[in-house]
Amino acid sequence: MTTVIAFIVIFGALVFFHELGHLIFAKRAGILCREFAIGFGPKVFSHKKGETTYTIRLLPIGGFVRMAGEDPEMVEIKPGYRIGLLFDKDETVNKIILNNKEKYPDCRIIEVEFADIEKDLIIKGYPDDEDDQLKTFVIHPKAMIVENGIESQIAPLDRQFGAKTLWQRTMAIFAGPMMNFVLAFIIFIVIALLQGVPTNDPKLGEITADGAAKAAGLHKGDVVQSINGAEVTSWADVVEIIRNSPNKKLDFTITRDGKDMDVQVTPIEKTVDGKKMGLIGVYSPVEKSPIQAISAGVKDTYTWTMQIIGMLGKLVTGQFSINMLSGPVGIYQATDTVAKSGIYYLMKWAGILSINLGIMNLLPIPALDGGRLMFFAVEALRGKPIDRQKEGMVHFIGFALLMLLMLVVTWNDIQRFFL
Numbered sequence: 001m002t003t004v005i006a007f008i009v010i011f012g013a014l015v016f017f018h019e020l021g022h023l024i025f026a027k028r029a030g031i032l033c034r035e036f037a038i039g040f041g042p043k044v045f046s047h048k049k050g051e052t053t054y055t056i057r058l059l060p061i062g063g064f065v066r067m068a069g070e071d072p073e074m075v076e077i078k079p080g081y082r083i084g085l086l087f088d089k090d091e092t093v094n095k096i097i098l099n100n101k102e103k104y105p106d107c108r109i110i111e112v113e114f115a116d117i118e119k120d121l122i123i124k125g126y127p128d129d130e131d132d133q134l135k136t137f138v139i140h141p142k143a144m145i146v147e148n149g150i151e152s153q154i155a156p157l158d159r160q161f162g163a164k165t166l167w168q169r170t171m172a173i174f175a176g177p178m179m180n181f182v183l184a185f186i187i188f189i190v191i192a193l194l195q196g197v198p199t200n201d202p203k204l205g206e207i208t209a210d211g212a213a214k215a216a217g218l219h220k221g222d223v224v225q226s227i228n229g230a231e232v233t234s235w236a237d238v239v240e241i242i243r244n245s246p247n248k249k250l251d252f253t254i255t256r257d258g259k260d261m262d263v264q265v266t267p268i269e270k271t272v273d274g275k276k277m278g279l280i281g282v283y284s285p286v287e288k289s290p291i292q293a294i295s296a297g298v299k300d301t302y303t304w305t306m307q308i309i310g311m312l313g314k315l316v317t318g319q320f321s322i323n324m325l326s327g328p329v330g331i332y333q334a335t336d337t338v339a340k341s342g343i344y345y346l347m348k349w350a351g352i353l354s355i356n357l358g359i360m361n362l363l364p365i366p367a368l369d370g371g372r373l374m375f376f377a378v379e380a381l382r383g384k385p386i387d388r389q390k391e392g393m394v395h396f397i398g399f400a401l402l403m404l405l406m407l408v409v410t411w412n413d414i415q416r417f418f419l
Contacts, residue, residue: 002339006335006346007335010335010353012060014180015038015062015063016063017182018177019037022172022175022176023052025175029164030164031067031068031069032051032067033051033052034152035054035055035066036052036054037055037063037065038057038060039056039061040058040059040061040064042057043055044057051153067161067172068159069155069159069160070161077112077117078112078115079112079113081112082111083096083109083110083123084096084101085107085110092138093123093137094143094144095107095146096145096146110125110128110135111125113125117139117156118154118155118157118160121138122136122137122138139154162388166376166380173369179358181354181358184300184301184304184351184358187354188300188301189293189297190293190347191296191351192293192296195286196286196288197287197288197292199284199287200235201223201235202223202225202232202238203224203285204218204219204285207220207283208282211280212280213281214281216252216263218252222256225253227250228241228251235284239284243277243278243279246267246276247267247278248278305355305359308359309359335349367399368398371394
């Protein structure tokens with residue numbers, strides 16, 4: 001049960017922050033965002049705030065922000081249609097009723113002659129209550145279209161994705177992967193703040209309850225001055241001497257509370273990766289400070305980014321097999337293993353997954369954010385956008401291939417873990 005909760009929380013956080021990046025920058029650009037969704041498929045939860053409906057959907061395989069103009073707009077009001085109009089106090093149309101008009105007794109029924117709900121925002125028609133009198137009605141930019149009792153906000157051209165500048169569209173798409181890197185950075189900072197950042201001072205960190213250091217009377221915070229008469233100046237010196245001295249008595253000269261004292265410690269012999277070494281049960285010293293934590297966050301984010309990019313490079317060159325890739329099942333199994341190691345390991349795992357999600361989405365593959373950014377780059381070079389129908393077909397094919405890859409990877413996971 002713990003693994004299920006951990007998986008849901010981690011997956012939800014990664015998708016939430018990714019889609020939040022899209023949402024924030026799309027709204028900053030003035031794009032109408034109709035829906036912010038976590039998951040796909042049927043809605044499990046729905047809440048509308050402002051112009052956007054926030055939903056949680058049944059299938060936990062991603063998320064999306066539905067921006068106006070990315071798909072063909074929902075309704076075309078053609079000449080001859082009979083519709084109902086509701087007005088605000090300024091006599092501007094704020095609701096257009098397409099059917100079930102009898103449920104809106106206050107609406108004004110007209111026969112449409114002309115309608116433009118994207119550019120000019122007007123409707124021309126013949127009202128039932130005025131014989132043969134063509135009238136023009138002004139539509140509010142945030143008017144609602146009501147069909148089968150469901151309201152949908154109109155999207156004037158200046159609120160649609162395609163009407164924005166190339167830079168605004170680029171940032172609205174790039175912000176998703178960017179937020180995954182930001183999330184990983186924040187997670188690594190939090191870990192560093194809670195655990196501390198390892199330092200190279202010759203000072204003892206946490207002492208384990210069953211180690212040789214505890215038995216010899218060493219305390220956390222003791223500063224090691226020398227071992228067997230040899231001066232030590234760093235934690236690396238302390239570790240090297242201890243590891244090279246299994247079952248050998250070592251004379252530690254330490255400083256505790258301003259006083260020097262001598263302590264004898266005998267490292268316990270352990271075999272690690274086939275090599276015998278000495279251990280005394282002491283963790284490295286750590287420093288807890290915001291500056292060190294931020295530095296650690298930058299370093300860890302960079303290190304893991306480079307490692308994941310390196311693995312992708314091996315996949316391209318054939319040094320890494322597709323059979324070694326993991327999908328949701330593999331990630332769940334890995335989360336189960338990591339969760340048993342403690343909360344800090346689980347947090348680190350979440351940070352690594354977030355970086356991985358950010359990098360994968362930046363790959364120039366159709367249907368991914370990187371694929372869309374690739375089309376924007378081509379648009380910048382040629383000075384005009386690629387035909388939307390052609391681009392849409394490329395993304396559709398790319399999405400189908402991604403789903404096929406997901407099925408293959410998931411089948412590999414099932415074989416690896418359950419068969």
